[in-house]
Amino acid sequence: MLFRQLEYLVALSRERHFARAAQACFVSQPALSEAIRKLEEELDVPLVRRGRKYEGLTPEGERIVVWAQRILADRDALKNEVDALRTGLSGRIRIGSVPTASGAVSLLTGPFCAEHPLVTVEVRADLQSEEILRQLQNFEIDAGITYLHRGLSEHFQSVPLYEERYVLLTTAADGLALPTTATWADASTLPLCLLTEAMQGRKVLDGLFAEAGLRPSPRLETDSVATLFAHVRTGRWASIVPHTWLHVFGVPHGMRAVPLVEPARSVPVGLVITTREPGSVMARALADLARHTDVAAALERLPADPGPA
Structure with missing residues (x-):
């Protein structure tokens, strides 16, 4: 064979x-x-x-x-382990991410590549939570960044990274009518564009609307957070996005982002790898780096305002 x-x-x-x-x-x-x-x-x-x-x-x-x-996974793990002993980590690490967390991936991949210059990184940033776990089990990716569920299987281990919370994104003109926070009831009255219903990030939002006794009726749905920003920018839409994406884009000129309250909730996001031993030396190294990286603090530092367009 x-x-x-x-x-x-x-x-x-x-x-x-x-x-x-x-x-x-x-x-x-x-x-x-x-x-x-x-x-x-x-x-x-x-x-x-x-x-x-x-x-x-x-x-x-x-x-x-x-x-x-x-x-095949054990063969690759063996080769990577031997390479790491001889010259340090080298090869390719494959990371899957749910779209809502993809803006935070660079906070790990940046320092990881700096620490291991012979490693290349492949990021698959449009995976659903269930697909990340499936691909981990099938050795199609080495690590995933996804929502952390209480019932996570014993086949996986996780490293918490941050708590995802939500902001209402509107044009500046629409946002003038809102105070420093907005309620989910306020959001429900706006022409919303949201993620598609199949995505875990949307399921979280639907659950929060339900807590407030509401059901969202978005006029546009997409599988891309960047697309949400683009539609709000036209002035015809409002959206609800994870606060992590403000770390990527800041609050673009002409827009306003306010925290959502009543209810104010957050959802844990973390790095997930398999518990199988000896497993991927790449995944172990990334998990070790994640444990020593304050991703949550980094996400609070927003980029400078870009100024007038």
Whole structure:
């Protein structure tokens, strides 16, 4: 059995198409198909349901994919561990983030890259909370930044980073009618643009509206926090955004951001990695850095006002 055969099987499971899997592995489709066929012969079980086109993996194939992902992850962890002992950390670390927390990722990746100059970073910043945990379990990412739930599985360990709270973002003209804070009832009367209902950040907002006996009726929904800012800037919309994004954009010229109260709530956000040992040396290093980085304090320091446009 060769690592290459396991890589091809994992790629096929992910892409669900022979040609795309071959392209992802930088080989020809016949080469990929032949390698998987030989793996089936060696294991003496069918792995792929074959017809005129790809029809999915067999139950045996689905189970073998799980083992293949573990074996490949352990291989990569071993190589990274040896490299770290010889020359320090090197290679690539993959970080997944929920969109609402993606503005805070740089507070970890910046010092991490400074401390480990041979490491490159890949950030996937548009993942849902459940998808982050799934990708961690399947070794598709090394670490995730997401909402911390009380019922987090024992398969994961977390490092709290900060408490996410919320501000009402309006144009300056609309905001003049508001005091230094706004209520969720105030927000509900405005033409809102919000994140889509499938996203955890939106579910949090819906829960806070419900506490106030309200149900939001946004006129526009998106999966991008940056898009929310862009729409508010037009003067036709208001939005509710995590305070962390003020650390990225400040309060743009012509806009106003006020804390939301009644209820005033916050939601914990943290770094999540797997508890599996020995695990990823990259993930362990990032978690150690997170424990010694005051992300919450950094998020309170807003950029300077950009001044007139």
